[in-house]
Structures are given as C-alpha cells and as structure tokens.
Amino acid sequence: MSSEEMSGRSATTAAQVRKDLSLFGSFGKRGLGYDVADLSERLKKILGLDRRWRVALVGAGRIGSALVEYGGFAERSYDVVAIFDSDPSKVGERWGGLRVRDISQFVSVAKDQGVEIVILAIPVEAVPSVMEYVEEAGVRGILNFAPTKLKVPERVAVKDVNMVMELEALSFALSQEDEEA
Template sequence: MATVSSAALAERGGTTAAQVRKDLSYLGSFGKRGLGYSVPELTQVLRRVLGLDSTWRVALVGAGRIGTALFEYEPFRKRGFAITTVVDSDPAKVGSRMGNVVVRGDDEMEQALRESGTELVILAVPAPVAQNVADRAVAAGVKAILNFAPAQLRVPVDVTLGNVSMLLELEGLSYALARGKKG
C-alpha cells in the first residue's frame, strides 16, 4: 500500500512535519505512527473535505482572453472543475462554440445560470462592469464567485467570493522591488 510520511508532505508544502500531523489530525485519526498516511485514504479524505468529490456546476462569464485561457486551463479540468456554461456580451461570440459549450449572450445570463443550476461563476469581465454582473449572478442563485477583475466586489454573506488579483500581486512585487532598490 502506498504511504506518505508527514515529513514528505511537509517538504512538499513548505511547512514542518509536526504542523502537517496537527493539521491532518483535525480530519480524523488515519495516520499510523512509523507508517505515515495511506495515500488513497488521505486523498479521499482531502477530496471530501475540499468538496472535490462533488461536481460543481461552473459558468464562465466573460469569454475574453483571460476567460478563454481559463476555459482551457488544464489544472481546472484535472480537478474536475468543468465549465458547462459560458456567457459573453460580444454579439460576435454569442452562439459560437468553446469546446462543447455554446456561448450565451449577456441578456440571457440569468436564464443560462438558472437553467444550468450554476453554483459557481468564474468572473472574467472588465473591472467597471464586474459588480453589476456579480449582483445579477447572485440574484440568479449563484453561491460562489471567483473574480478575476481588478475590482473589490461586494456579495451577500451567504455567497463566497474568491479573488485572483493578478494586478495586485504584480503591484506588490513592484513595491518590493522599489524597496529593494532603496535599501
């Protein structure tokens, strides 16, 4: 049986073996002293805790360059996040295909989200329209939003918001470089 030690997990995660053991102890007692963790068992437990054993209905709103790249982003697919609904406001894109998915128009967004029972929206629209699109998605029943627009969104408490702030990260590096130059 394939096993992995807390030390090996710590090495991969950039932490300590003690921290790994402590963290995993919250999920149940399934490690064995001297033997480590069963890889299949650990995988199963982690997948369950993270909700990765469920299939979430994911929609992409905004099929521009970033959106298109995300649609085809291999790590998303490998983890089971398949995008089954795509919405864009560009009439030239509406009705075209991305993989097996037909792009829907912005005016059909609420209908498309409801029909597909979408729970999670990947928001890849320009910053000035992001809040409005998020509000409409929430009104259509979406419970989680992954926002790629460089905008600070507000969502109701029962909706989970994740932000991928490429611009903020880049500005953070710029700040570090500027300080490094001075120091």
C-alpha cells in the same frame, strides 16, 4: 508517507502538516505516517472534491479565454457548462464545445443548467450589472478575477484571484535585494 516527507514536497513544515490535518480528524498512524491513498480520498471528501461542480464562465475576454484554454479545471472537479459575455461580437462564438451566450440569458440558463459557481472574468466597470444576474440566479460561489471587492449576500462564497499581484510581490522582493546591495 510521513508529515516530514509531505512538508518537503510542499512549502510548509512537518508540524504544520500535522496541525492542519488534526483540525479535521486523525488520519495517520504513529510511527508509520499517513496512507497516501486513504488520506487523499478523505481529504477530497472534506474539500468537496468527491463530486463535480457546475461552473459558468462570465466574460469571454482574455482572462476567460486563458482559463478555458488552461483546461486544468475539467481535470479536477469542475465542469464549465456555460459561457457568457455582453459583447455582441463575441456572442455566438464557439469556445470548446460551448457557444458564448448573451449575459442577459444568464439567469434562465444558469438555473436551467444548475450552475453553482461562477468564474467572473470581466472588467471592473461591468461588475455591478453582472452581479445582479449572478445574485438572482442563486449562484453559491464566485471565483473573482476582477480587481474589486464584490458585494454579495452572506450565503455566497467569494474567492479573489489576482495574478498581477503575485508578480508585483516578486518585483517588490527583487527591489528589496537591490537596495540591500
């Protein structure tokens, strides 16, 4: 497959595809393009997707439920191995094969289960107290759905996700059109 074809399938350009790939090495053959299977495998390795990651979900609310329901994570390289909440009415519930645990058990369970990544799906107010546990447990990455900036030690990687923001970007784009009309 050529960089041209790749760019056609994704929202980018052929030059961008080549430039991006060249940052990590030389994967293609001039005149021929890229071998899909080979490229896929080498990229997986680069992206750290050639192994499974152990993930804990913190927050058994609507977002948490949505993420577990979604299921797309397991299909990739992520195994949700524990679920936590602070609400006593939720603790004990069964979600998929897992029991929702009280957040106070986070450190011991996370260490025991070798949790590397946390999906943080809790309200902003709950963030500071939860982050203490997360930090103590030595978690290395956080996928953050709370609309706040996390304060973490440098060794912890954070990715912020905010779905409503995407919708608001759409709303903005549409409003612009209205004004032009």
